[in-house]
Amino acid sequence: MTPSPAPQASATAHRRGSVLGDPAFLRLWAGTTASGLATWALPFILGLALLDRSLTAVGLGIVLAARTAGFLAAVPVGGMLADRHSRRGVVLWSGLAAAAATPVVAAGLGRSVALMALAAAVVGVGQGACRPAFQALTAEVVDEPRRQSANAAVTFAVRVTTLLAPGLVALLSVAVSTPALVLATAALWLAAAVLPARGAAALTPKGARAPFSAEFADGVREARRHPWFLAGLAALTTVIATGYSATGVALPLVSRETYGTEAVLAAALTAYTAGAMGGALLIARWRPKAQGWAALAGLACYGFAPLSLLLPVHPAAVITAYVLAGIGIELFNVPWFTATQREVEPAKLARVSSLDFLLSYGLAPVGLALIAPAIAAFGTGPVLGFCALACFAAPAAAALAPGARGFSRPAPEVRGA
Template identity: 70%
Template sequence: MPTPPAPTTDSESLSGKQRPILLDIAFLRLWSGATASGLATWALPFVLGLAVLDRTLTATDLGLLLAARTAGFLAAVPVAGVLADRHSRRGVVLWAGLAAGVAAPVIAAGLGRSVLLMAVAAAVAGAGQGACRPAFQALTAEVVDPERRQQANAAMTLAVRVNTLVGPSLAALLAVFLDIRALLLGIGLLWLVAALVPGPGARAGTGAKDAPSVERPGWVAFLTEFADGIREARRHPWFLAGLGALTAVIATGYSATGVALPLVSRDEYGTEVVLAGAMTAYTAGALAAALLIARWRPRSAGWTALTGLAAYGFAPLSLMFPVHPIVVMAAYAVAGIGIELFNVPWFTATQREVAPDKLARVSSLDFLLSYGLAPVGLALIAPAIDAFGTQAVLAVCALTCFAAPAVAALVPSARHFSRRPEGAPGAERKTESAT
């Protein structure tokens, strides 16, 4: 087992002797596949939105297709977590990418002909997207050595932010030369890259696969193995506290961004510039933070991450008062910085602390709760604004964003995102599987 590096101070960074993570061929292949899947995931609703603009789809049809994609995502995430722990994580990525890759041309075939066919294909695409998430998370822990996982996770999130920043311009440019069906076929090709480019992980099997088999119906075996993942998550109080805080922030702060920001931009400022500027500032802040956290090793990583998560509260807070648009954009830049200061240490700690043979299941629980409940917040915030007023709802969102991470920080193990007193940053956790 490699010798763990000594804990670092706030100002210290990784050794300069380490080569950049993207020069590691195994990780570069994994990063390329994950980047392609992220771009394909982002592009589908954007391209379908273009179909609404040219009247090939109605707004109602678009809502149905996005709902079907979300349903497929939520259904696939827990299943993929179990499969990725039971079998090869690389195999889960392969089949998930192929499924989403096949779904894209089916959506193209149904465009203007059958909304039902498109909805079924959108659900399959969402399932592929959902299945990839925990598998990529666990595969990163296999491909990258513990000392460089924070750098690897920063590179992963950096790719997501770059996709968000350049994706709209690229898609709009391509739409000048290509029709909607061609763009959908391009999304299918991106999913094929996600499926085929990543290389194999380090392990050949898992504890779940090698454990003594017991004859059970398939759904009983699935529920039992997923429950094992929940029990593993419960062994880490910092994880439960952090997940609760993350879920609360996404359900409120993300909903304020998705619904209240466009309303405030239109009604209070009379221009879409505030909306565009705030979202650009958010992405730019996240990009800067990803570059910073790739090398920075804060002594109290958990507290630093939760402080970053709480910074999202400045986004809804800035919408409550008649301030200059620059203030709103600055608040969203701070929120973007904070979210990446949380994301990267959070993923890294999960890969380090969770039992390796249960990592995909615990990661699937993370994605299922944090991102799965986001649509609930989006669905409720507009009726809440109608009932209680914009300022009251934004105040609740801001208070929740500030308070939830503060409460999570009170959990003793939250300081280092580790049950060990000093957190042992960068050390590989060798955990025996609990039965």
Template identity: 70%
Template sequence: MAITPAPAAAKSPTPSPRSVLRDTAFLRLWAGTTASGLATWALPFVLGLAVLHRDLGGAALGLVLAARTAGFLLAVAVGGVQADRHSPRSVVLCSALAAAVAAPLLAAGLGRSLVLMTAAAALAGAGQGACRPAFQALTAETVDAERRRQANAAMTMAVRSSTLAGPALTALLAAFLDVGTLLLGIGLLWLVAALVPGKGARTAADPAAEPAPRAGFRAEFLEGIREARRHPWFLAGLAGLVAVVALGYSATSVALPMISRDRYDTEWVLAAAMTAYTLGALAGALVIAVWRPRSQGWAAFAGLAAYGLAPLSLMLPVHPVAVVAAYAVAGIGIELFNVPWFTATQREVAPDKLARVSSLDFLVSYGLAPVGLALIAPAIEAFGVTAVLAVCAAACFLVPAAAALVPTARHFARTAPTSTD
């Protein structure tokens, strides 16, 4: 509620919070997150180069990447519990060091031991998975509430930039370095992610304080689920993510290369659409960093539903520019959802349960993508690409729209906030 100044006092404008980009603690956290993103996106590309150089077979590549995904999914839940139990900073340190150790093990096993490479890939995936919820919780500890939207926008811009810069930088370095050296370079990036971020607020607390007794892992994870259930808007958001990730994203991942080849007879549409999606996401992050919609939850769900334009554009015999434009709009929309979603989670969820609730988000986002990919291809063979794309586009539009009707979804808050953050 606004406070009326005393009559004798001169009105002064409310000071705007200092830019998060001038905060040294946040910049260290951002640098660590960026390094982890570059390492994450570079690894599959480097392993692909190993196939081209005949150091790794196609079947072996699939096994190594599957082990990485399995390690990621297992560690997301564990990392969330440990970040709440101890501190996000300690989990970032340990998990990033684990991923750093995995890099030279991958290099040692390259062309020599598939068993070693598979184990190292699982370790690398575990490090990546445990980092994700810990970084979310560490952001909430490092940045005050007024600047978290800006901080989350900067974080997501780092992730999106990594999807472009990681493979591109790797391809450039591959002209001068062999695959083993590139893998060691990925290990160095993980060392940056481990060592550069500073301490969060909880880490900087009195070290002599007696820690409270903790329940077992299962009990604490279930406690995180109960906390998530206290926020209907969060459960609604997860439902929207299921539709977009498991159906929309998976369908377009399978269909776009096929349609680029068969309908347009060129790889240009595939490359241009994926680039437009990433550039759109960067633009969306810039927009939402400064835009404050009055009903931020409804605006976020509208952005999430915009992904339906991607499968819709692939259904219709449109000009390839329309496909590229649809992917650009989808990229903008996904960040109009992501940034308020992360910010609201950091604001609404109890701080000592934030990492566990964030781990549920990543489990849904990353865990259902392989399931969707495994089911979409057989569905296309059985029903045809147009029918599958139609169902997926409808799900992308309708499920977020239904989620927006859930109580508390309008503002991503249990009670209407006095500000949009």
């Protein structure tokens, strides 16, 4: 196979010492950031449609549920396609699909919720298909010594947009209509499709391709070869399903009922994002010896979020807890992505990454759906206590898995002669 120009560019940039000096990575970074911003912005913009009554709350729920369904359906298929074909090609076509469907979402505002839901499902398909492809493309474009810095740069950009974009969208909504703002996300998807540089050619020869079901099973077998990955994924799924759910449901309730103001809610969410930005900056350069254990300890820090809501503490304690949670989640995310890119067989990386997204983020809505009835049945305190305990216990259990100390497969024992 003829080497692609992207790894050569990466090697040159590595000699210069910074991933930010690599044009191929900068193009990938810009495309990934554009897709993340488009993904985040659509629910917020459609929320603005409630104000001008072009969309009802029920309609909003249907449209967002359709997008989530498209995402979940496309993630495993996108992972298999990205291992079969060029990762760059999968990013291109998934981004173009989302860009083409987004104007239909805009056209349906105030006219047809069914049309909006159908188009939103296609947007979700594009979003889901590009996620594992972006992960695998990063491993192709960036050489291994700089991937942690590269992953940190990507997640930092996502956190910055999350922090600044709400105010920007609110300001734009004063002068720009909601359909026009929706169309702006189509431009972001178009940028995500065309900006990334070329990576390697398809890693699976055409004649060696198996049926989709067999390739998916092969990806599961590859994941099972890495006990640290399965344990870490179980811990991440638990934390998202419990800790994130506490943030999504219990934090607004506690903010209003305990503190009598939504200011604590806004401050805690801002503190979380600011902490995540700090965590991304820290992990871009920090290389702990026991990287896996350090990452799992960071993941466990999310337990401080529900724990801070258990008692009527000073609001500063809640804000501090969310700063720690934000720092910790990036101390986990960046080494986790980097280790997966390093340890998993390259030809199966996208499929394994799709399992990551499918289980961790795919099960998050289940936690959100269950926590409100649980609070109604058992009370806020017991549910928050359970969520905090789960966030602390799951990473601790994952740390016992073989290879968890360094997020790598244990070396086989060598027997003496």
